[in-house]
Amino acid sequence: MKIKNKKLIIILVVTVFIISLLILINFFYKKANKNLNLGNNLSNKTNQEIEEYILNISSYEVDIEVEVQSNKNTTKYKLKQSYVSPNIEKQTVEEPSNIQGLQTVYDGNKLTITNTKLNLSTVYENYPYITNNYLWLNSFIEDYKNSQKRKLYEEGDQLVMEVSLEDNPYVYSKKLFINKNESKITKLVVQDKNQKNLVYILYNEIKINSLEKEEVLAFKLKEVSAKQY
Numbered sequence: 001m002k003i004k005n006k007k008l009i010i011i012l013v014v015t016v017f018i019i020s021l022l023i024l025i026n027f028f029y030k031k032a033n034k035n036l037n038l039g040n041n042l043s044n045k046t047n048q049e050i051e052e053y054i055l056n057i058s059s060y061e062v063d064i065e066v067e068v069q070s071n072k073n074t075t076k077y078k079l080k081q082s083y084v085s086p087n088i089e090k091q092t093v094e095e096p097s098n099i100q101g102l103q104t105v106y107d108g109n110k111l112t113i114t115n116t117k118l119n120l121s122t123v124y125e126n127y128p129y130i131t132n133n134y135l136w137l138n139s140f141i142e143d144y145k146n147s148q149k150r151k152l153y154e155e156g157d158q159l160v161m162e163v164s165l166e167d168n169p170y171v172y173s174k175k176l177f178i179n180k181n182e183s184k185i186t187k188l189v190v191q192d193k194n195q196k197n198l199v200y201i202l203y204n205e206i207k208i209n210s211l212e213k214e215e216v217l218a219f220k221l222k223e224v225s226a227k228q229y
Helices: 002-034 038-042 047-055 137-146 213-217 221-228
Strands: 059-069 074-084 088-095 102-106 111-115 120-124 150-155 158-164 173-179 184-191 197-208
Touching: 047 137, 047 150, 047 158, 047 173, 059 137, 074 137, 137 158, 137 173, 137 184
Parallel strands: none
Antiparallel strands: 059 074, 059 197, 074 088, 088 102, 102 111, 111 120, 150 158, 158 173, 173 184, 184 197
């Protein structure tokens, strides 16, 4: 009787182990698929398929370098951005040093601006949207979707999605560049009517459809401060 009980225990332990292993494998498989980068999703796609993929982005995380050109000078930034459709946004400044750690979070209703160095934050209730911000990929996507004046064409090894904003006296066009060989978004350029660059964004790292709303909004100021400083 004891031998039978011992065998049953061994069988039970092995069964539990196998089930646990299968659950873990399934979990990591789903997580890996969830975090597929743009290149994995766009390999061997046609231009139209790539365009459709971009237009259906529901969330993203990016590390970008931004150059903003004004009449008097040029300002450069390094930023981290997170976005979840339809209007959840989070942005953190990494450079320049004088505003490093400045963080903005828009939850669809209110805008919170936080200075992680000083542990200070300001909340703006019923904020309709972050003021016309050309730094966001989702802003480009909305303009492209809603415009009748858009083009899709190749420029060397780059696929270009271009939208014209002729009703805007300051901004004439936006161009999103996708490297077809590497299958990833490389840059976003905002130009005036003379094709002068107003905003130039270089995408150093980008993850597509890898976020949930809660992942963008669920942060604590003290934790952020402790990690960065």
